[in-house]
Amino acid sequence: MKIAVYSAQPYDRRFLGEACPPAAETVYFSDPLTLDTVALAQGCGAVCVFVNDVLDAPVLEALHALGVRAVLLRCAGFNNVDLGAGARLGLFMARVPAYAPEAVAEHALALVMTLNRNTHRAYARVREGNFALDGLLGMTLHGKTVGIVGAGQIGTAAARIFNGMGCKVLVSDPSPSPQLDGLAARVGLDELLAASDIVSLHCPLMDATRHMIDAASLARMKPGAMLVNTSRGGLIDTAAVIEALKSRHLGALAIDVYEQEASLFFHDHSSDIIADDLFQRLMTFPNVLVTGHQGFFTVEAMREIAAVTFANLACHLNGRPCANALPVSS
Missing domain, CATH: 3.40.50.720 (NAD(P)-binding Rossmann-like Domain)
Known part of the structure; x- marks a missing residue:
C-alpha cells in the first residue's frame, strides 16, 4: 500500500523509512494536510498525519473520494479528527496512544x-x-x-x-x-x-x-x-x-x-x-x-511511533482488530 506522509520532517523520513515494511511504500510531503493539499494523496490508500494536520469532515471526504481508506496518526492526540465523519465514511483511523x-x-x-x-x-x-x-x-x-x-x-x-x-x-x-x-x-x-x-x-x-x-x-x-x-x-x-x-x-x-x-x-x-x-x-x-513541541522528540520515542504506526497499518491490511483504533463517534 502507498502511504502519503504529511507534515514530514527529515526525522520522519529517517524513522518511518527504517520501519517501513516491504508491503508499504511511503511518499513524503512537508506540507500539512489541509483541503488544499489533499490531492497529494492521489494514488495512496493511506495517509500518515501529525498533530497539526487538518482532519475535519471536508478533508476526510476528499481523501475518501481519492481512494484513501486508512488514516494513520503518528501521535497520541486526535482532537483534530472529525470522528463522526470518519465513522460515516468507514475509514480505518488509528493512533499511537503512548510512546515513551x-x-x-x-x-x-x-x-x-x-x-x-x-x-x-x-x-x-x-x-x-x-x-x-x-x-x-x-x-x-x-x-x-x-x-x-x-x-x-x-x-x-x-x-x-x-x-x-x-x-x-x-x-x-x-x-x-x-x-x-x-x-x-x-x-x-x-x-x-x-x-x-x-x-x-x-x-x-x-x-x-x-x-x-x-x-x-x-x-x-x-x-x-x-x-x-x-x-x-x-x-x-x-x-x-x-x-x-x-x-x-x-x-x-x-x-x-x-x-x-x-x-x-x-x-x-x-x-x-x-x-x-x-x-x-x-x-x-x-x-x-x-520550546517548539519537542517533548516527544527522542530516538526511542521516534522508533516506537514508527513501529506502532506500521503495526496499525498491518491490522488494517489484514482485517484484524486494532487496539489503537480511534473511538467511533456518530
Missing part, C-alpha cells in the same frame, strides 16, 4: 529545571564573559509541592520523577492510574491549584479540558507558582495567562505547546515576522520559557 511517556515527562522536568535555575540565561551570560549571579536565583525543588493534572502514562511518569526528587506530588484526574499509589496524593483540581508550587499539565484536549487554565483557575493558583504545559496548547487560555504574568500572580510559565502553534511550530521562522501578537507578548517575559 518518560520522554515527555523528562522534558517537563527539563523545562522546570531550566526556568527555575535560569540555566538558559546563565549559558548566554557565560558565553559573553559575564559570570554574575544576580538575577539567576532559583528555589530548591526538594520539599516543594508539584501538582500533576492528568494521570495517564505521561502524568504517572512525571509523578514518579518528581517524587524521586523529594517533592510532594498531588494528582488530579477522574481516573488516576493505580501505579500512583504511594507516589502521589489524589486531590480535586481546585485543591491542587491552591497548594502547588508547580502545576504540570498532562491532559488530552477535549471540550471538557479546553481552556481549563483560564482566568478563574489562574486566580486559584498559589501566588508565584510555575505553570508547565507539555500536553496540548488549547488547555491554556493564553490571554488569561499573559494577564496573570503581568500581575505577577503567576510566577513563571514553561510551555512546549501553544494553542496557535500550527502556523509556527516545526518550521524555521527566524527570517520571518511573526504576526501572532499573543505569542510575541509571551516572548517578552523573562520568566517564560517556550
